[in-house]
Amino acid sequence: MTETVLVTGATSGIGAEFARQFAARGCNLVLVARAPGPLEEAATILRKKWGVDVETLAADLLDDDGLTRVLGRIRAAGELDAGEPAAGGPGAARPAVTVLVNNAGYGLVKPFADNTLEDEVRHLRIHVEVPLALAHAALQSMRPRRGGTIINVASVAGFTPRGTYGAAKAAMISFSRWANLTYGPEGIRVTAVCPGFVHTQFHQRMGADKASVPAALWLDAGLVVREALRDTAAGKAVSIPSLRYKALTALARVAPSSVVARLARRGR
Template sequence: MSETVLITGATSGIGAEFARQFAARGCDLVLVARSPGPLAEAAAAYRAQGVAVEAIAADLLDDDGLARVLDRLRVAGEGSGASRLPGAPSVTSSGTGIEPGRAPVTVLVNNAGYGLVAPFADNALDDEIRHLRIHIEVPLALTHAVLQSMRPRRSGTIINVASVAGFTPRGTYGAAKAAMISFSRWANIAYGREGIRVTAVCPGFVRTEFHQRMGVDTSSVPAALWLDAGPVVRDALRDTAAGKAVSIPSLRYKALVALARVTPSSLVARLAARGR
């Protein structure tokens, strides 16, 4: 049985890298992104490589957009069997809607998200609530939906892209990521008994468009703290396959997280305020 992987925020950064690596493993892709143009380009490029792709243009903060992705995740399909990350090739399919008989999603990657530059009290409350929704409410809703089809099959994989900020006092971004780390730890235990793996991936500074879109100056970040998206995703997939609830890419960030646990919170907060 081939894997069908749904990735949110799939056209840039870590999401795009997940798509590339899953495609290289022979998996079918369901790409979700807010901007139709880049989404169509990405889908066309994968189809030209012989990869089966569905493209869903959806703003996950819009009720209609979220509902369409939830509907796709609830597709149950037929059959069962152990979910494996390196899926086998399958018959090509494409489209933007829900079709009868469509393959169920066997891997969900909750990647969509963004950051806010200003501190909590300086942001409009509506901006903070939307920020909270994209990082907690949306991934929880998508996870709840996909579990409805994964649990009867007793197999599946859920990857929640969190951040090392979740291990530090870093405003509402860190708080949201901490919530997803905690949830993933619990869910990996609770649903691991049913053959479903749940992993929180916690990168640090990654060379993507994330900080540029925020308008954050990262010139003061030491070069040694920057990671490339490729190794981050490879580490994440390896840790997920091993059943780990938390994946912290690279030894340097593993060491920093361990250090953060024994360092005064005021110092950790000052360092964490620099970025993702």
């Protein structure tokens, strides 16, 4: 059976790379992002290059209506399309989502107490509440089929004292570990992918200074996704791409918290 992969934050960075690599494997796609224009552009390129079916779903996951529509798509296996562009056109049956990639997110450049509470709550929602809601819907669909995959894009920041971004990513790492153990016997793999600094638009959007990070710490999104897919296929609950970040993460577990916090303060 051809996999159908739903990717959030699918038009740039790691999300776009997941879409490309899954398309290269012959998987059909459901791309989710806020802006319809970039979504359609990405879908056209993927269809043309790889010959796969690509649905697009323009939705702001921080908006109740947007999140509800994405949840509805995850739950919509075999139902007739009621309006969203589906692979077979309006009226076509929509295939079940067999792989969920929770990638959407952003960072806040200022420390916790310097942000508004509203900004911090929205930040927590996109990194914890939204992926948990989508994972819950996916599990409801996957468990009767005795199979499926959930990939939660977390961060090595989840292993460090790194403000609310690190706390949110730590929550997703912990959840993924538990869920992989709990639902693995039912044929469902759950993996938290924990990249370090990656060459994407993430840091520019949050206003962080990329020049302050040593060149050796930057990773290519292609490598991150290749290693993530390999580790997910192997059933690993946590994927830390690259040997350098595996070593740094191991060091963070034993080094003094003050030292780790100072190093982690530089960014993602």
